[in-house]
Amino acid sequence: MGWMANETGLDKCAANHVPLSPLSFLRRAAEVFADHEAVVYGPHRKTYTEYADRVTRLASALSALGVRPGDVVATMLPNIPAQAEAHFGVPACGAVLNTINTRLEADTVAYILDHGGAKVLLVDPQFLPVAAEAFERMEGPAPAVIEVPDDFAGVHATGHYDEYEHLLAAADPGFDWIMPEDEWESIALNYTSGTTGRPKGVVYHHRGAYLNAMGQVISWRMVLYPRYLTIVPLFHCNGWCHTWMMPVVGGTVVCCRDITAPAIFDAIADEKVTHFGGAPIVLNTLINAPAEQRRDFNHVVEVFTAGAPPAPATLSAIEPMGFNVTHVYGLTETYGPGTENTWQPKWDGLKGEARAARKARQGVAMPIFEEVTVLDTDTMHPTPRDGQALGEIMFRGNGVMKGYLKNPKATAEAFAGGYYHSGDIAVQHPDGYVQIADRAKDIIISGGENISSVEVEGVLMGHPDVMLCAVVAKPDDKWGEVPCAFVELKDGHTADEATLIAYARERLAGFKTPKHVVFQELPKTSTGKIQKFELRQSLQKA
Template sequence: MRRPLTPLDLARRAFKLFAARPAVEQGSERFSYAEFGARTFRLVRALAARRIGRGDHVALLAFNTHEALLAYHAVPWSGATLVPLNPRLSEEEYAFFLAHCEAELLIVDAALLPKVADVRVSKWVIGEEFEARLADQSPASLSLPVDLDEDDVITVNYTSGTTSDPKGVMLTHRNVYLHALGLMYHLDLRPTSVYLHTLPMSHANGWGGVWAVTGAGATHVTTSETATEIVVRDVERHAVTHLSASPTVLRTLADPVTARRAPRPITVTLAGSPPHARFLADLMDLGYRPLHAYGLTETSPLVTFSDDTPDVRDHSVQERAETFARQGFESVTAGEVSVLDERGLPVPNDGETLGEVVVRGPTVMKGYFKNDAATRRALRGGWFHTGDIAVLHPDGRLQVRDRVSDIIVTGGERLSSVEVEGVLYLHPSVREAVVVGAPHATLGEAPIAFVSLHAGSNVEARDLVSFASSHLAAFKVPHDVRLLSDLPKNPNGKFLKHVLRAQARTVAG
């Protein structure tokens, strides 16, 4: 019997099987799965009363709150497509994205309403108005939509802020259902698990956590604040067992000034900017279990995990950390992940030969919304082309070296900025490090490092150049190191290399 693959089935099962268990905790608020299910069905009916259904787009502009989590369950159940928007964008960007996605309705946090006040779209404001709409509807359970197709688009997630080439990633019910199963397996999510949403839900649907946690019958801990002290507080207050974020966001957990031992074993999933071995070792020494993953929004998103396999389990913390700094192996539901050279052939497992990471499998997006040209470029040749450059090690583990655009060509040699950054992170005074290419009269490009230091460090730039020289071939050593109090990052915690590259060009000029 054919039945659509959808994360709504995971929710349906959780509402029934885990009815009395805690579904969502936020501050002092608590909802059981029965209560969360009832709120989901109330919102589905409220959307239907507004004539929202299949083919419609409902935008969401909110922090990581229980109301936002509710929208991830109820909007797809109504048959509509959810369009999550990053709460840290500009008014101009919101106006563009809401027009581009053809939103019928915007569910918006009251604190963010001023940013979209002038946008002509119907708005439901989270707060008393929103709760009144729910209260007007029945909490009785609903069946899944009879016309639901697993290839229907469940979310449109924008990854580009440019109006000239908008990339709204269309993920299907099938995509995110299979991704959720993979996440449940690799994170070992159980009904007793407690998952803290430190990663913005608007970022690739919280890396799929919005549905995987529900599927496991585990507890969501939502919060509108992600400052380090808030994360530490919630980890202790809610007995958190799992959280996910980029290394730049989590780095303060291992910072010598702020580091605290984990109160219990906590699985920390990291993706985005590649974490370096020293950082992973520091987390492990503090009692965390780092799980390094890799993926893009276009792949739902996570397609590889650096699992704690038997071949490394008995190694030292430092040796295991060096292994876990690689992106690892294919997820059980990702399909095929490969690294191809410029001829389209697989690179050897030598840890040296560079190629592009490509993916083909059931979690790859349907395409970009209203951008056929970008879709064709990304899905050419039967693969999704990530634009990430990587090597394969003899043990089969994948390791991303750089973005195609971030490779530095110096004196004819191709240089990975990630490799140089990894060496800089070995220095105990380095808190953050980014390496970019700057114009050079004879070499074409030269590596320049931007570094921030741990509080109380008095290391000078020339000390770091000397340190790098003792670990790297001469052509890889940064020609200059610039010390900054903090490095620029985007709202999701990724380093803004284009900003630093512009600074490097200005200095070089």
């Protein structure tokens, strides 16, 4: 189908077919944007020529250590220049990059190193104690260690391992990058959070990394020379592919080791940051920052937010501060963002809560996906586009992972019926825009009624005393389970349980109103997601 009657001589060849890889972006940028700033971190300021040279040297150093195409190279690094360089240097020697969450405990790190089979580990001295303990717990051989000190942050080398800068200095600047022969070759290995058992190893291919990075340039409406602040950890979905994306448009990666309100405001004011991504908790951090932590700036900062549906109250508060927020949604299995809440001109007149509520939707498929839809999980039929019928968000296209490493059963389950099953429960509006109701495991069923924890959270986040909240199911003898709200108050604010329950009852159906409110600091992942499983466990023990 689709072939002409006679295509003699119309074959793929070196001139007309090259496997897609984000390595091509940096190779081009080193020519086109040679003298433009590529990576900034305090006194570390490298042009694209220098960036490409350091990447080449890293690839050479890894090859000299015995890393071969298809091997895994792991990192335990914060958002510092070496982590950005690894995104190109590791695949440039033909290897697969495994960025490990720096907040994991030693047992899980040991499992990841064993399961992925890392040959080399690049590690910040801050995380060496955890890495050393992980090595003792490993069943297989421990990886070779390259220590990456961060003198700018006062994190100095221990002297026990080879140092990153020494290896780069001794490496071959003429090393020939090993480009993929097939774009289906693996480029990265990322592990899921593993909140209900061992984490799964999500495998990315060069084609998906290339297309996801390129597609987000369009979705984020980027022009040349953006300045991107690394708030999304580069160990999380490879920083949503944004490090791979920056060379496409000659962008500057502004590294941020510690995510605080002063660090973000300083970067915007001093480094003229134009873009960043982050969970809604980051937006709340900025909204609630005291005056002495803020800085003035005179440009609009474009923000991709994801990780949890942002409360309308959060969106209403952040935009007048100089931030234009686009809500995106995705998973590790989709290389990060897979949908975008594409703004329609016909909505320009919306104000206040109506505007914020429209912006809180997860939206439509990003350009590189064939389809993002809501289907009935059992029948695989589309749910009615009425904004009410619940189904599961499913993805199909080149932005979906290869599968789970060494886990064909889980891969087959995830891809059943020709779609990737997200596990997120949602409705689809008449205009096709998707809106999450909840994770499948987070739906609260009280007396036979389905309650969206996201809906209840959105209401409570509108209360002026509430900074963060999470709603989970609490076992109940009469109703089976009822909503319980865990609330983190703003500094200096003193709302009580009765006040918040009354506030919710004015805005929600009675059965959706929380029956209990617990005030505490909420447990969070390194990417700012609230760990609801810990809250559920605390209620089971109560």
